Amino acid sequence: MTAGNGLMAGKRGLVMGVANDRSIAWGIAKAVAAEGAELAFTYPNESMAKRVKPLAEQLGSNIVLECDVASDASIDAAFAGIAELWDRLDFLVHAIAFSDREELKGQYLDTSRRNFALTLDISCYSFTAVCQRAARMMSAGGSLITLTYYGAERVMPHYNVMGVAKAALESAVRYLAAELGPKGIRVHAISPGPLATRAASGIPEFDELLDKAKAKAPARSLVSIEDVGVATAFLAHDAARLITGETLYIDGGYHIID
Ligand code: NAD
Numbered sequence: 001m002t003a004g005n006g007l008m009a010g011k012r013g014l015v016m017g018v019a020n021d022r023s024i025a026w027g028i029a030k031a032v033a034a035e036g037a038e039l040a041f042t043y044p045n046e047s048m049a050k051r052v053k054p055l056a057e058q059l060g061s062n063i064v065l066e067c068d069v070a071s072d073a074s075i076d077a078a079f080a081g082i083a084e085l086w087d088r089l090d091f092l093v094h095a096i097a098f099s100d101r102e103e104l105k106g107q108y109l110d111t112s113r114r115n116f117a118l119t120l121d122i123s124c125y126s127f128t129a130v131c132q133r134a135a136r137m138m139s140a141g142g143s144l145i146t147l148t149y150y151g152a153e154r155v156m157p158h159y160n161v162m163g164v165a166k167a168a169l170e171s172a173v174r175y176l177a178a179e180l181g182p183k184g185i186r187v188h189a190i191s192p193g194p195l196a197t198r199a200a201s202g203i204p205e206f207d208e209l210l211d212k213a214k215a216k217a218p219a220r221s222l223v224s225i226e227d228v229g230v231a232t233a234f235l236a237h238d239a240a241r242l243i244t245g246e247t248l249y250i251d252g253g254y255h256i257i258d
Helices: 024-034 046-058 072-085 113-136 160-183 206-216 225-236
Strands: 012-016 038-043 064-066 091-094 142-147 185-192 247-250
Touching: 012 024, 024 038, 024 091, 024 225, 038 046, 038 072, 046 064, 064 072, 072 113, 091 113, 091 225, 113 142, 113 160, 142 160, 142 225, 160 185, 185 225, 225 247
Parallel strands: 012 038, 012 091, 038 064, 091 142, 142 185, 185 247
Antiparallel strands: none
């Protein structure tokens, strides 16, 4: 997919999870906007609004709605806001995760019940919750895309309960893909290699993860948010209409190497 050919002109997408210009969601938003897609954005609380609104404006969007995915009422309000402006949705990007960073410092064994529930709620269940609402706006089909990480499959230092949440998320993607496929709705997880974002700053010794990723990946390169963006744009495009339920690695091939 070459940037800037208007391949997604006429498509409408909701991007959830932009925190700043290093966010993976921002890389995706730039890629789909470059192909002509019209975008709406969400932010979790008022203090994030002032960061997200100027970024949305850069891509010509003034649809920026509050949505704390921990709250069904907040998700309902956000989708009601979108439905007032748009009669359909073509794609949704869910780039949201959260865990208590104190618990990522120690062992998985010490995970508290409270943080297990919180991490699974925000980082996994919330994708199902937003898919419920988004699917109702996809009567002409569409795609639902979330972000995962290799720590779902293999034990990664300090990824801890987030790895458990991502494993559940990847499974949820397959169930959702099976159920929504007959409606022409495709569901995917994208699994990028490590990226130095705000969320990643909560993972201890993240720099070592970056060094290892670069040394071990066949491409001998770290991925960028732009790399994740173009791959996501492809999955959201009609050309990918018969691809669903995938976990797509954008990691320079890291996952194939022992
Ligand atoms: P980021 O900090 O830029 O994005 C995380 C987003 O989650 C933020 O926008 C934050 O506002 C949002 N969020 C947290 N709690 C929320 C809530 N209750 N309601 C609504 N939004 C909430 O970091 P990122 O690395 O771009 O993370 C995006 C996704 O990519 C996450 O799912 C993350 O696990 C995944 N991922 C990241 C990496 C990496 O190395 N950075 C690798 C693979 C996958």
